[in-house]
Amino acid sequence: MLSRFGAFLRSSIGKKSLMAFTGLLLILFLIAHVVGNLSLYADGDGAKFNAYAAQLEALGPLKLAAELGLVILFGAHIALGMRTYLENREARPVRYKDLAPKGRRTLASMTMPVTGIVILVFLVIHIIDFRLADFSKQGLAALVIERLSHPLGAGIYFISMGFLGVHLWHAFQSLVQSLGFRHPAYLPAVKTVGMVLGVLIAALFATFPILCLMFKGQWPWN
Amino acid sequence: MSGGHDTHSHGLNLTLHVWRQKNAQDTGHFETYSLQGISEHCSFLEMLDQLNEQLLREGREPVAFDHDCREGICGSCSLVINGRAHGPDRETATCQLHMRRFHDGETIYIEPFRAKAFPVQRDLVTDRSAFDRIIAAGGFVSANTGSPQDANALPIPKEAADLAMDAAQCIGCGACVAACPNAAAMLFVGAKVSHLALLPQGQPERRKRVLAMVEQMDKEGFGNCGNIYECEAACPKGISVENIARMNREYLCASLTARPQGEAKGGF
Numbered sequence: 001m002l003s004r005f006g007a008f009l010r011s012s013i014g015k016k017s018l019m020a021f022t023g024l025l026l027i028l029f030l031i032a033h034v035v036g037n038l039s040l041y042a043d044g045d046g047a048k049f050n051a052y053a054a055q056l057e058a059l060g061p062l063k064l065a066a067e068l069g070l071v072i073l074f075g076a077h078i079a080l081g082m083r084t085y086l087e088n089r090e091a092r093p094v095r096y097k098d099l100a101p102k103g104r105r106t107l108a109s110m111t112m113p114v115t116g117i118v119i120l121v122f123l124v125i126h127i128i129d130f131r132l133a134d135f136s137k138q139g140l141a142a143l144v145i146e147r148l149s150h151p152l153g154a155g156i157y158f159i160s161m162g163f164l165g166v167h168l169w170h171a172f173q174s175l176v177q178s179l180g181f182r183h184p185a186y187l188p189a190v191k192t193v194g195m196v197l198g199v200l201i202a203a204l205f206a207t208f209p210i211l212c213l214m215f216k217g218q219w220p221w222n
Numbered sequence: 223m224s225g226g227h228d229t230h231s232h233g234l235n236l237t238l239h240v241w242r243q244k245n246a247q248d249t250g251h252f253e254t255y256s257l258q259g260i261s262e263h264c265s266f267l268e269m270l271d272q273l274n275e276q277l278l279r280e281g282r283e284p285v286a287f288d289h290d291c292r293e294g295i296c297g298s299c300s301l302v303i304n305g306r307a308h309g310p311d312r313e314t315a316t317c318q319l320h321m322r323r324f325h326d327g328e329t330i331y332i333e334p335f336r337a338k339a340f341p342v343q344r345d346l347v348t349d350r351s352a353f354d355r356i357i358a359a360g361g362f363v364s365a366n367t368g369s370p371q372d373a374n375a376l377p378i379p380k381e382a383a384d385l386a387m388d389a390a391q392c393i394g395c396g397a398c399v400a401a402c403p404n405a406a407a408m409l410f411v412g413a414k415v416s417h418l419a420l421l422p423q424g425q426p427e428r429r430k431r432v433l434a435m436v437e438q439m440d441k442e443g444f445g446n447c448g449n450i451y452e453c454e455a456a457c458p459k460g461i462s463v464e465n466i467a468r469m470n471r472e473y474l475c476a477s478l479t480a481r482p483q484g485e486a487k488g489g490f
């Protein structure tokens with residue numbers, strides 16, 4: 001049983017399908033994350049956002065389990081991505097002078113390892129910024145606004161979300177293919193949904209650095 | 223120099239950068255040749271034939287390249303031309319490529335299919351026997367079917383027959399590997415797995431087949447699919463990447479449900 005699972009994981013299709021499955025769960029996480037973050041816009045003093053954070057905090061061991069799950073998800077997705085990247089380089093030891101497009105590649109599909117690595121670097125910055133920081137005095141909302149009101153902070157977050165958008169542009173239809181669900185009847189829908197979803201998630205996240213930089217938490221609609 | 227408009231009478235003058243490599247151990251390099259007066263009506267391989275005649279006249283080694291049928295059915299020809307497997311056209315093998323696709327004065331880079339699993343033997347000739355070993359691992363039906371039976375004895379739905387025929391068009395040239403930024407062989411193996419998985423004759427060995435063929439594919443050192451789909455665009459037979467998705471689900475399904483040999487007893 002175990003050896004069978006091991007053989008599956010070592011196989012190229014096993015690795016790809018696990019990368020696809022973890023990617024799907026990570027997309028779901030991003031949707032939950034960005035929707036939760038939108039509560040920052042609900043009021044001027046960040047009370048709603050802080051209450052949302054406190055709610056998560058109050059889950060106690062459940063929150064810890066969720067975080068552990070995220071570490072496993074991200075860890076597996078990143079490890080598989082790096083492993084396949086290195087294997088793929090090895091699969092063509094002598095490079096072409098210039099491998100020209102035959103017509104199906106996209107910027108997003110060709111740069112998944114690069115955008116992935118940028119997102120990983122961002123992830124480390126992001127965890128140091130908000131997960132490991134001590135915000136017991138001013139509250140999380142104030143910390144977020146402070147960080148993103150600074151041009152450097154806003155710049156890092158905004159650019160990283162650009163890379164996330166490019167990564168997600170390819171991600172959804174790719175994971176559908178990797179998991180073997182492809183059918184001409186719903187292929188156009190999968191492609192459209194994937195692109196719209198990817199851009200929407202990244203764009204919603206990107207509003208935080210832009211609006212924080214512009215309004216420093218004093219939302220004009222409040 | 224003749225202008226582009228009168229190439230008809232004078233032919234094309236070309237600068238070729240051709241990959242030359244003595245043997246599998248040699249590191250290889252590009253060599254530059256100029257060719258004059260190539261008719262735009264000749265095929266790409268005929269152009270290489272003329273290059274070789276010129277090299278022989280000069281007492282130099284001709285360029286080694288693979289070819290056989292020269293009509294797009296055997297899968298022998300290869301070449302990456304200006305960075306594109308089988309050249310610039312869709313659904314066209316190198317042997318079907320015409321010189322009218324090139325213009326007078328053009329510089330053309332000619333390389334072998336590059337992949338660890340396709341080692342260069344000499345110049346533009348690669349060893350593509352990795353594909354043969356993948357087929358030998360399970361890309362066949364082992365039941366002896368005897369003499370041909372009545373055409374309608376075995377009913378096959380039209381849709382399955384069409385999809386299987388589409389997959390069976392694969393000529394095993396390896397352009398999918400050559401065009402893949404990751405040097406993956408998923409389109410080839412996907413086509414072979416699909417072709418038999420769709421037909422009733424393929425059912426008894428369906429699970430065993432996909433597991434064995436994918437295992438062999440990985441052993442040969444091909445890369446991992448990134449769903450970039452350049453393979454589909456490079457395939458001289460236009461094989462769809464839908465076959466890769468089918469192989470993925472065949473493999474997932476087989477991994478979950480195949481029984482180890484000799485364990486198919488059932489019961490407790």
Ligand code: FES
Nearest residue numbers: 292294297299317
């Ligand atoms: S030489 Fe046979 S397919 Fe090109």
